[in-house]
Amino acid sequence: MLAKYLAAGSRQNSPQEPRHSSRTRKEKKIPHRRAASNAGSPAVTRPSLDTGRIVTLETELISQEQNFKNEHKRTSSNDRKYTHSASAKSLGSFSDIETFKKEQEEQSKKEKILHSLLNSIKSGNLIPTNTNFYLIGKQLGKGAFGKVYLGLHRLTGLKVAIKTIDKSIIQDDRTRRKVFQEVYVMKKINHQNVIRLLEVFESPKHLMIVLEYSGGGDLLKLVKTRGSLTELEGKHIFSQLIEAIQACHTKNIIHRDVKLDNILITTDFTCIKLCDFGVSRSVKPGEKIYDQCGTPAYLAPEIIADRGYDPFYVDIWSMGVLLYAILTGTVPFRAKTLPELHKLILRCKYDMPDCLSLNAQDLIRRMLNPVPYMRISLEEMKIHPWFIDDENGFIEDSIIPRFAGGFMCSYRKTSEKEILMRMKGLGFPCEFVYQSLKFREINHVTATYYLLEISNMI
Ligand code: ATP
Numbered sequence: 001m002l003a004k005y006l007a008a009g010s011r012q013n014s015p016q017e018p019r020h021s022s023r024t025r026k027e028k029k030i031p032h033r034r035a036a037s038n039a040g041s042p043a044v045t046r047p048s049l050d051t052g053r054i055v056t057l058e059t060e061l062i063s064q065e066q067n068f069k070n071e072h073k074r075t076s077s078n079d080r081k082y083t084h085s086a087s088a089k090s091l092g093s094f095s096d097i098e099t100f101k102k103e104q105e106e107q108s109k110k111e112k113i114l115h116s117l118l119n120s121i122k123s124g125n126l127i128p129t130n131t132n133f134y135l136i137g138k139q140l141g142k143g144a145f146g147k148v149y150l151g152l153h154r155l156t157g158l159k160v161a162i163k164t165i166d167k168s169i170i171q172d173d174r175t176r177r178k179v180f181q182e183v184y185v186m187k188k189i190n191h192q193n194v195i196r197l198l199e200v201f202e203s204p205k206h207l208m209i210v211l212e213y214s215g216g217g218d219l220l221k222l223v224k225t226r227g228s229l230t231e232l233e234g235k236h237i238f239s240q241l242i243e244a245i246q247a248c249h250t251k252n253i254i255h256r257d258v259k260l261d262n263i264l265i266t267t268d269f270t271c272i273k274l275c276d277f278g279v280s281r282s283v284k285p286g287e288k289i290y291d292q293c294g295t296p297a298y299l300a301p302e303i304i305a306d307r308g309y310d311p312f313y314v315d316i317w318s319m320g321v322l323l324y325a326i327l328t329g330t331v332p333f334r335a336k337t338l339p340e341l342h343k344l345i346l347r348c349k350y351d352m353p354d355c356l357s358l359n360a361q362d363l364i365r366r367m368l369n370p371v372p373y374m375r376i377s378l379e380e381m382k383i384h385p386w387f388i389d390d391e392n393g394f395i396e397d398s399i400i401p402r403f404a405g406g407f408m409c410s411y412r413k414t415s416e417k418e419i420l421m422r423m424k425g426l427g428f429p430c431e432f433v434y435q436s437l438k439f440r441e442i443n444h445v446t447a448t449y450y451l452l453e454i455s456n457m458i
């Protein structure tokens, strides 16, 4: 039910967008999200998801593996008898057999999924996605409402990230609205620098949000292991962040939690992707909002002042904090207690390291302007001298291989025709795919389409 409600496209009656809570307890108490005294951010108490379907699934996977092992034990003891026989040799090593068996099993699962999908399309009622459509693997991370797992989309064999939310946690209206808000917002954005929502489905105990997978870690990890980045590296990353935020703002969406940990790097290190729309929301231009949420070290002074704020400017402030953090390895506002931190932010008191170029210093100052409407706009950022004047050279000693080539994002979307051909190859009727896309429905067919589109594999 939940997933159906969230995934509804415009063909059906679109559900009312949830009104954003005026101010939740969680939002009111800013430290609840994350308090930061450095570039990192201490974790908050999170609800546990240690029971339920995921565990069952993992157990299933483990038991499947165990079955394989038992099977092989049997096979190997039998095989041992024939070790020297030519027939045993022709079977190859046991690991080959194991791999072969796993592949066979996966193939038959894939065929079953395809069969049931195609049959349901024929009968005019597409079956809802279930956990069998994905192979769930290791845990990638832990969020405020649940865990994020690596998943394998069985039909294409492509990797996804699956955010699982325990349904028992979203019983109350406020939390439910927050989770729904995240899905609604992500549904609206389709941009190469923003993690793509693929589909939403549910198991008996969990709501599952399937997302584009970005396997290169996040900027927080990068800055922690690597230290501050060079200005040239910073430019490559930051220019993409500008695009990501612009994609949100043009759809009247504010992110409100721009920070190092919410910027993921793609597996091939060619792109950055904005993620975690947990506190984002749609706004009307000119609307004043009062919600207090975000991560303390990245909070704009007008949020702390608590007299209402013009929404779009708060993301620009957080971008200023983020650029400072990338280039210096630490956040500009640091204090032992939250009231002290608030004081520093309200006074806009921070040190600007001399080692930064004058252009970088200027750009940061323009973003960290205490007067919201005086802050530099996204369009102005793009033509700021930091991007324009400085040489765009080769970073010889970059630890990040692709950054060394001066990449701007090598992302190429696969063409619609190519994907439709591939979908047709799988057996999906083109008309059905076309109609689902047209009405922006979210189901396993459109998820497959979007995954092929972003995977660049065709
Ligand atoms: P919080 O609000 O506490 O930051 P959250 O519930 O909103 O958490 P996310 O930040 O979206 O959850 O995800 C938690 C972690 O899971 C991330 O920090 C990241 O390590 C991992 N993760 C999330 N989405 C992806 C993805 N698409 N690809 C790879 N890893 C991901």
Ligand code: MG
Pocket (backbone or CB within 6 Å): 143, 261, 262, 276
């Ligand atoms: Mg996060």
